[in-house]
Amino acid sequence: MDAVRITEKLNILADAAKYDVSCASSGSKRKNENKGLGNASNGICHSYTEDGRCVSLLKILLTNHCIFDCAYCVSRKSNDIKRAGFTVQEVVDLTINFYRRNYIEGLFLSSGIFKDADFTMERLVRVAKKLRTEHNFNGYIHLKSIPGTSDELMREAGLYADRLSINLEMPTEEGLKLLAPDKNRQDMIQPMRYLKQEIIQNTEEKKLFKKAPIFAPAGQSTQMIVGATNESDQQVLNSANYFYQNFNLKRVYYSGYVPVLMDKRLPGLNTAVPMVRENRLYQADWLMRFYGFRVNEIVNETQPLLDLDIDPKLSWAIRNMQTFPIDINKAALQLILRVPGIGVLSAQKIVSARKFRKLTWENLKALGVAINRAKYFITCNSNIFEKRDLVGTSIKQFILAESQSKYLKNAQQQLSLF
């Protein structure tokens, strides 16, 4: 093996792949039954980059040669950069040897489109097939589906991969037309729809025959870039919600646009990465998936943008003060989940613990509830509770005054009017 050449290729093709944020390795249930190498179950982050992202998979492009010219992408045709390509065997060797040393959970393989969709996808599938059939590899494999891939190839991909994904790239169709004129949304949606049907069908077969082969057990996901065009949070979240509802997606990832290229259609090179907004979008996404919120409770016509100062749950609560205060010893789990300062785990613990005794502030604090936020919205087994009839905006003031946002480099001193 030519160590120098491989190192150079790895540097180029890992660098080009890093803007794909997905690094999940969970949700699969592939077991090591053949006494081979590896398994895939709950997902492990083996390392973290200095920007705090999880490194769970060997995330690389097969090649960064690309015939497309998408404005936001470093690998676009018109960008003058070093190009490289791995052979199928090279990717297989890297994956196996990294995996054996416990560096990774598996492989995330994507590619520039170097001829047409099927030609590219066939190469990706070949890597996965070789790992599974020749090397008894049961670790996690995430393949990127190339827009416009035929159903037959998608089917083969699903037999070897744990997860498949197609990036929607832009939250709106207009945005996609503007920045990625070679792509169209229909080419992305068709493989997604095909996979959704196959996955449902496979689940049914699995119920009847235990031995039925598993098909993309970790489902599909997608990614949207935010901040490259002028879409609102409402458009972003509605789009995410649409794909969760209609395509049974496991995850939608939001990628704050990192300015890498000069282009008059894009924000300038010195624009900051919209990290706070990205964080708020993920919080909103969690509210939809784990907290029972509907998308239009978080963003709507009168509230199209997420509040950057406070999280979307607190934001919802202060707009809906008529719901509070709630009695922690009586309220339903669904309602407790809506209290700012109470997470899913604390909410479940509250519901368990209150069967044994009525809970006090001390109990709640010990259970992990953030009392400084929750105190405006709940009562418990105590005579002490917020008796003032506060309006939402003043609660926001109080909470902001007490907490130090991790995003505010210089804490702003605001005059308290109350």
Add this chain to the structure above:
Amino acid sequence: MTTLIYDGTFEGLLTAVFEIYERKLIHVKMLKGEWRSSALFEDVIKVITDQTKSRRVLKGLKERLSTEGVQRVYVAHLSEIDNCEQTLIGYIRHAFDSDRNIEEDYGNKFVLKLSEIVQMVRRERHRMEAFVRFQKLSDGTFYATVDPDFNVLPLLIKHFKDRYADQKWIIYDLKRKYGIYYDLNTVEYMEIDFSRSNQGGKASIHCEDKGIYQHLWKNYFNSVNIPARKNMKLHLRHIPHRYWKHLTEKI
């Protein structure tokens, strides 16, 4: 106040519980370690670990707790943190003295404390599943050293055995001076006497592929970083400094 001295094993702890009920003790203090002169203590009982007694207590626990609940008591014991026994004894007594399952009684201080300890130990176990870095030795065995905060090696066996079924591996705890070794069939506990190993022994630590994959992994790790998003505070929260010395990409 009665002081019970036990040998630090899980069976020893269960035997202590037996003694507490047998002798109808109310206020107890647990000490781990060797029996020294008794003159210092007014009221000291040396617990002699006894299979019959510990099994009886375990049987009683299984009747009052779920399988998961019993497992959690064992996991908390592996934490070895100071005064952990106080929580364990309190928890077990609460389980025996109550007429219903107390596992979710988080308003009780022992139940809450135990759940916190279990969470800490399981977090450490999870970190080890992530941060173990194998090197390939010249004989083909994959070797890793760790020094976890808690004694989690017993909790790692299943994970690594299931995953690396087709390679021999050793994970060695430098702090507690023992390791686990998989020989393609079973996992066994092992000890290595480093003081007696000569130069020849050390040579076998060298890996057969001259560290090419270590080198590639370090390169990969640097390539995936996005400098525009640098956030060292978050980075350190995920990988605290004390783990760096065993991580190929951070050395």
